[in-house]
Amino acid sequence: MNENIASQIRDLVNDIYCKESRSIFATLIRLIGDFDLAEEAMHEAFAVAIKQWLRDGIPANPKAWLVSVGRFKAIDTIRRRTRFDASLAELSQHLNTSDTNITEEEDVEDDRLRLIFTCCHPSLSREAQVALTLREVCGLTTEEIASAFLIAPPTLAQRIVRAKAKIRDARIPYQVPEIAELPYRLDTVLQTIYLVFNEGYAASSGTVLTRTELSEEAIRLGRLVVELLPDAEAIGLLAMMLMQESRRTARTSLTGDLILLEDQDRSLWNQAYIAEGRVLVRQALSSLQFGSYTIQAAIAAVHSEATSAEATDWPQIVALYDLLMRAEPSPVVDLNRAVAVAMRDGFLAGLQRIDTILSQGDLADYHLAHAAKADLCRRLGRVTEARESYQRALALVKQEPERRFLEKRLQALNQKDI
Template structure:
């Protein structure tokens, strides 16, 4: 506790700068530190608690004495000491003391990403439920609090807390290893990891009850994780494919949400798209293609590239988009992919065959506002205005995001 006389002399601006640097350090380093400590101690719980203790210590010490020259190394050392103290107090882990005491204070030079990646694969183990994978990844790898995870995933804090506790317990009792899979095991496990990162990015957009602005921190965390995986596994084309996809999405964000309003792709001001992100997306996709092992994330990225390459909506190469969707079905025939393919089909073959494809997805997507919105658009192109209005009204009922509601309502009122 800071004495009252010291507290009275504190510099609020300095404290704010220190706290901001700490927040950035936690975001960048906590996954690496948790991964290293979990590997050394054999306990994800001990690792997480040690990092939390180190963050609490940093909050006080950095304010009092300034940010250290190497914040990440400071956090690693403080967490390591905290873990040692916890192990000394716990008989169960006393035999682990020699391991962590002998371990170096930080990761070996040049292997900074290694500790995060095994942790990410462990959090995304197929033995865990999808919700548990997402919550545990956000906590252990990204360092989000339970409250932040609850907001990001539209869940109650108690439910998120229970998911995390159960997931960590399962990792311990089932002996789930924190390691990067090798050989034939890697591809399906990597796809789970990439899916979770993609879900993180999607969860940052169109939040229930909010406008069109993204949860920038969560979106940036997802893009950061995609970079971690792609940089650590440069010979995995699907990791590069997901990174390229998120870069294309990120490039469009300033045009996608304007003054809190949602702007559809066809109506976006393409001069607002971020050229460096687009260029990086293209070069990343090219790197993936040179590995000559196509997959679903590369195809998703290639479709995004088609839209990025068009000077305006009218110039979109819809035949190429449809062809890519046809190829994508071999890797991902999910209802959402088929719905997006129907949009491209309408551009090439007309609304009638597209409506047949959309209607075939009713059982799978009848509770999705997107299905009703797409169906309304196709029905309107067929001149079935009353049916289109009914579909839009149903989409409006199912939409929780305020910007989407306003967009659909504007169509209904025309």
């Protein structure tokens, strides 16, 4: 065999693995009904492909070939194990009778959607949903996920093992929900993607402000859901993620320090993401069936249209936050609205609203609430109050870039006071 041809075959197999392995895995789960066995069978199929394609040539439909080989590998594995574990007989029968026709591309796409809904089943905890989605749908390793969420790999691994066991023992169906169930179940999927994106966009703790791999995976999942199930809020969520992610390069300095929105070099914003996001926002809004994700996307779109913080249409931002408070009221949304009010009506008006929010107690341990108050006090010349709020924020913050930012602001205040 010509070494050049052998190299091309290996490159092709590697390329298919990078691009298609998760969709192949999703189809194998449908056929096999077991996460771990499907993963094992998929890897065996790719190993066989390198050898057999070198000998017999590349099949007309490589993906279908890999699924078929994976299924037969799983059957062989189950037959061997059935000798020692009679409980596997039912699975063996299922494998022997399952339909392997995947000639239609949409069948494979449906399998990917089924996998997302399975990983995001509401009977699983939110932590399990996120871990399982990143591991099984996105293909991130246990170590990568554990590192992203700053937990020990064995702890994360056990979380995934327990989630898989619950799916198996509770016989959670591997399917897209019926139409009557879809709104609630889709909401769970979107919430999981939203949580993954938020952790990537602004890490809850650690030494870096953002975790690129998480926000990119969330956007990839968002695109997949929109492609397979173009619900207005799915479109709105994708638009919001693109709009927010467009600012990534401008959000930190070369040394990794935080740069606030008002101080960012807007020429660094990703205009392709912004343009795509605007189209999606309009599409979602035109449906008149949108919710909180679309409203957040609309807020980001208004920011994207301004050449500076001063040029921002703050009345429109406040109006959108009013709408968001009706759609999904929360203290954090109220806090963001208060900051917008400060830009529209003056710092004192914003500070008064933040004081009211803090007095209610819900955000007493939320460092950004105290940081927002400190900033408005600083702008109003209330140095003592600003210092106290910065110190409170510093006691609560868990992320190093934010800590450094707050320390610099506090140091500048102290120097001014001297």
